[in-house]
Amino acid sequence: MLTRKQYDLLHFIHDRLRRDGVPPSFDEMKEALDLRSKSGIHRLITALEERGFIRRLAHRARAIEILRLPDSFESAGAALPSAREAEAPVATPTAAAFFELPVMGRIAAGTPIEAIQQVSRNVAVPAAMLAHQGRHYALEVRGDSMINAGINNGDLVVIQEQSTANNGDIVVALIDGEEATLKTFRRRGGTIALEAANPAYETRLYQDHQVRVQGRLVGLLRTY
Structure with a gap:
């Protein structure tokens, strides 16, 4: 992939x-x-x-x-569709209470990895988990840096696409246009802090231009 x-x-x-x-x-x-x-x-x-x-x-x-x-x-075609385009369509209803979302590969909850933006499969998500507006997609979590926020390795996180975030939001952050991670977002002046929810991982600081928010966590799916 x-x-x-x-x-x-x-x-x-x-x-x-x-x-x-x-x-x-x-x-x-x-x-x-x-x-x-x-x-x-x-x-x-x-x-x-x-x-x-x-x-x-x-x-x-x-x-x-x-x-x-x-x-x-x-x-x-000429370019791989981004999560903002055809690869992340508006959720498709499968039943009265569920919607089909594309799973866009994996996201790092640990050391940042390259952002994967190809649909690997679809998953049914409860309609109540989704915001009323905007596009949504799912990502499979890899790593344990967000375990204290209840996000475990192997979980599927449901992301609402958006390019802005409030302090305290858990977001998909694209770093330098090449690496993506799932972290808590905090802005400190012209600096962006991406915070883990695991004391084993230190907070990473970036200049504002280095970080692009791609979406906000709105739900989580887990299988046992």
Whole structure:
């Protein structure tokens, strides 16, 4: 499963190879994905290579070979839909008291991981758990940093999409456009604090521009 950035980069490389016969430069990749440094491109290239989608050819400049494409590549169009678009549709009713929500992969409740924005399955959610307005999606929790807030490893959290948060909200926070985590949000002047609910994890501080809120926790599902 690819993150959105990985998918977008693979699509960009594929298009350039098909159009020009040579892959784009790292500067072109950085500009296309709107990243601030080439180090982000290096991480994405390494991730695609480790997952078997591409191969870098030794001793050749700008030599990248695409080995395979995701199953959804041709049907997905020019870019992977984000959680704000087709991958996170308005909840679909399945019965009078339930709605179907897409499960958008995993979210870290611990050390931040890459944000995964591909639908892995759907889940039925009680209608009473959802806000009256807005889009919703679900994420599978990985980690134990929010256990004192009642969120355990393996739980499914229900998220209402929104780009703002109040102090004390538990949010999906995207860090530097590449990593996502589930934490309690607190603003301190121009600094954002992402707080864990487990004393084993320290609070992480970021500049305001580094953090983008993608949604707020509104519910939780657990199986035994």
